[in-house]
Amino acid sequence: MPLRLVRAEMADIPQLVDLYFNTFKSPLVLRVKPDVPPVREWYKKSLESDIEKPHTRIYKVVEGQAESAQASDEIIAFAKWSSPHTEPQQEKPTDWSVDGDVALFKEVTDKATEKKKKIMGEKEYWYIGVLATLPKHQHRGAGSLLMTEFCKQADEAGHWSYVEASPLGRPTYQRFAFETRDTFSVVIDGEPYIDSCMVREPQIVSINVTKHAGYY
Numbered sequence: 404m405p406l407r408l409v410r411a412e413m414a415d416i417p418q419l420v421d422l423y424f425n426t427f428k429s430p431l432v433l434r435v436k437p438d439v440p441p442v443r444e445w446y447k448k449s450l451e452s453d454i455e456k457p458h459t460r461i462y463k464v465v466e467g468q469a470e471s472a473q474a475s476d477e478i479i480a481f482a483k484w485s486s487p488h489t490e491p492q493q494e495k496p497t498d499w500s501v502d503g504d505v506a507l508f509k510e511v512t513d514k515a516t517e518k519k520k521k522i523m524g525e526k527e528y529w530y531i532g533v534l535a536t537l538p539k540h541q542h543r544g545a546g547s548l549l550m551t552e553f554c555k556q557a558d559e560a561g562h563w564s565y566v567e568a569s570p571l572g573r574p575t576y577q578r579f580a581f582e583t584r585d586t587f588s589v590v591i592d593g594e595p596y597i598d599s600c601m602v603r604e605p606q607i608v609s610i611n612v613t614k615h616a617g618y619y
């Protein structure tokens with residue numbers, strides 16, 4: 404079955420929540436966002452709020468041809484990213500679900516924020532918040548479809564991009580020209596868990612020479 408990239412809608416959110424919790428199983432996510440109903444409800448509300456924001460874009464990958472598209476088509480992957488914007492106060496994670504490990508979440512957020520500020524300074528940049536493919540559908544190109552669209556948008560805007568990459572996500576970002584600039588770690592059950600701070604320079608968007616041949 405071919406894979407298809409489509410902008411996600413409000414009606415997709417329940418499926419996106421399932422996909423998120425069925426995909427993210429790292430020791431960090433299991434601690435800060437355990438798969439329990441209150442955390443699922445919190446995540447659902449946060450996606451509902453994100454999807455309305457003008458600077459946030461959520462895309463999904465579904466199987467099948469456009470002609471046969473159904474609202475109930477299985478979503479096999481999704482990504483959420485934002486274009487450069489000034490973050491309003493209420494977007495800061497003060498309303499974090501108390502069912503997760505709040506202290507660990509604060510430690511990770513503080514470390515991530517500090518590194519991001521140090522690396523990006525005053526630059527305007529696009530930020531990838533989520534990239535996830537259901538485990539049974541991985542290695543079919545869904546993540547690449549999402550990343551291709553992300554890079555196209557960032558390159559057309561001529562902006563830098565930034566992501567805090569999990570160990571599983573890093574190879575995908577590397578394939579799309581992200582470079583590791585730094586790392587930060589937290590200790591979970593005595594084991595270090597390391598995220599990579601990755602940056603991508605805007606790439607020059609190629610001109611379709613055939614289409615514009617008359618101008619040369």
Ligand SMILES: CC(C)(COP(=O)(O)OP(=O)(O)OC[C@H]1O[C@@H](n2cnc3c(N)ncnc32)[C@H](O)[C@@H]1OP(=O)(O)O)[C@@H](O)C(=O)NCCC(=O)NCCS
Pocket residue numbers: 426427480533534535536537540541542543544545546547548567568569570571572573574575578
């Ligand atoms: C990271 C992640 C999103 C990648 O998604 P994916 O859909 O498997 O990505 P792709 O299929 O495009 O690429 C994965 C690999 O499959 C390969 N691949 C792509 N299409 C393929 C195809 N048709 N046949 C065989 N292999 C293929 C890619 O070359 C890539 O190879 P690599 O691992 O050697 O680089 C997925 O592993 C995931 O959700 N991980 C858990 C969540 C997570 O950690 N996300 C990152 C957050 S920072």
